[in-house]
Amino acid sequence: MSIQKCDRCAAQYKFLHCKLICHNCGARLDCSDLFIDWERVQKTRQDKEKKQREQP
Numbered sequence: 001m002s003i004q005k006c007d008r009c010a011a012q013y014k015f016l017h018c019k020l021i022c023h024n025c026g027a028r029l030d031c032s033d034l035f036i037d038w039e040r041v042q043k044t045r046q047d048k049e050k051k052q053r054e055q056p
């Protein structure tokens with residue numbers, strides 16, 4: 001399992017009970033979000049950024 005980093009500031013999330021919390025910017029993920037495929041999320045984000053770059 002890879003270390004999960006914050007979407008906003010790239011700080012490392014900390015596990016707190018059933019949540020992931022970024023103590024740097026306050027972003028958090030709930031339990032249900034922990035079961036997402038993190039690599040897929042990152043790939044989706046990269047694809048989105050790529051599309052944005054391709055647009056005029």
Ligand SMILES: [Zn+2]
Nearest residue numbers: 006009022025
């Ligand atoms: Zn953060």
